[in-house]
Amino acid sequence: MGHDARRPRRELSVGEVARRSGVAVSALHFYEAKGLITSHRTGGNQRRYGRDVLRRVAVIKVAQRLGVPLATIRDALKTLPEARTPNAADWRKLSEHWRADLDARIRKLTQLRDSLDECIGCGCLSVETCPLRNPYDELGEAGPGPHLLDPG
């Protein structure tokens, strides 16, 4: 029994993080440049990561599958506590945020689908009147242009 009874389990290099998370080293560099993950450096300027980076990267990939852009993921990750390692409740809060977003997108797509059959064969495809075409209607795109993957 001593001061190192439970050792902190050595920190991780980029390569290790890459292997264990399934993303490329270049992507990790990229995420760091964009502020989604952080590292500190060895004397020789190499990156070292704490264990929680693995969960961070996992969450990043999941959010991407949900269609959330990196900038939005970055903002969400910034709401995590910096002082302590984020716990299950912290992560759950993130997921709730995205879940709402996802719900909205699913609703949007469902309405779009339901309009599709009625509208596309008929003559109504006018920007003003057709629910499929009007970008400002209750389907609620944020502005002009297609924004299927709108951040929440």
Add this chain to the structure above:
Amino acid sequence: MGHDARRPRRELSVGEVARRSGVAVSALHFYEAKGLITSHRTGGNQRRYGRDVLRRVAVIKVAQRLGVPLATIRDALKTLPEARTPNAADWRKLSEHWRADLDARIRKLTQLRDSLDECIGCGCLSVETCPLRNPYDELGEAGPGPHLLDPG
């Protein structure tokens, strides 16, 4: 009464198509370069469009809201008859194709959403075991990496 009893309603210039369809002139040029629409030229090399270009553009914009990439839209549009002006049935066939795609995407997102609550807060975010992370699972992404907007 004569040879022009019902006039074909003058053809449209790019500017007119742009105004009436709500897309930029540059986008119309782009669509033409990509093979989504066609035009013929005046003696002075200016584009002239038949009326059905308006519906084509409308369909392009709708498909984009559904998340279909231009290349896929182009392929779909190529299945339209070239000889005659496409009729309601032709357009409906297109919409059916995309509707199936859309249904699949909605299912996918819904499953992802349902996994979200269970998985993100817990410790299971491993690439091998977690349904949210495993890219080859029954959620059925086509390959590695996020493909939320997979063409059908």
Add this chain to the structure above:
DNA sequence: AATAAACCTCAAGTACACTTGAGAGCGAAT
């Protein structure tokens, strides 16, 4: 100490869907 694998930075390239700008020609009205 030497060697090889891993790591570093910075620049440039890729794919998608366009937009912007330059420089020049076309078309309708006066």
Add this chain to the structure above:
DNA sequence: ATTCGCTCTCAAGTGTACTTGAGGTTTATT
């Protein structure tokens, strides 16, 4: 005939999310 707006082509730029490559350093192993 002139003028002004519309149109032409081609090249380059935008934003997202990375990857690739060059040239050089660090770390781990022998």
